[in-house]
Amino acid sequence: MTNEQKEPQDDDGGIGRLLRERLPRHPAPPVLRAAVVEALMPGRPRQPWWAPWLPSAFSAVATALIMLLYLAPRSPRRPAPIRFSS
Numbered sequence: 001m002t003n004e005q006k007e008p009q010d011d012d013g014g015i016g017r018l019l020r021e022r023l024p025r026h027p028a029p030p031v032l033r034a035a036v037v038e039a040l041m042p043g044r045p046r047q048p049w050w051a052p053w054l055p056s057a058f059s060a061v062a063t064a065l066i067m068l069l070y071l072a073p074r075s076p077r078r079p080a081p082i083r084f085s086s
Helices: 012-022 030-040 051-072
Strands: none
Touching: none
């Protein structure tokens, strides 16, 4: 019993060292490497979230203004007089 050795799993700090020493390291596939490099490289800025909605919103506002210009001249200028019957 005096010659018992301490198991490496008992030491939390040694587990990482053992994994680095005993497990083989495989290189990442080229596709993964390219994806990581592309994600980390500063490229063109992302399009804002509202950009796809902008043309639709402008066309809706333009349609509303055209309808307003079409319907406004046809509306009555003054209201009809109210006649009280007594």
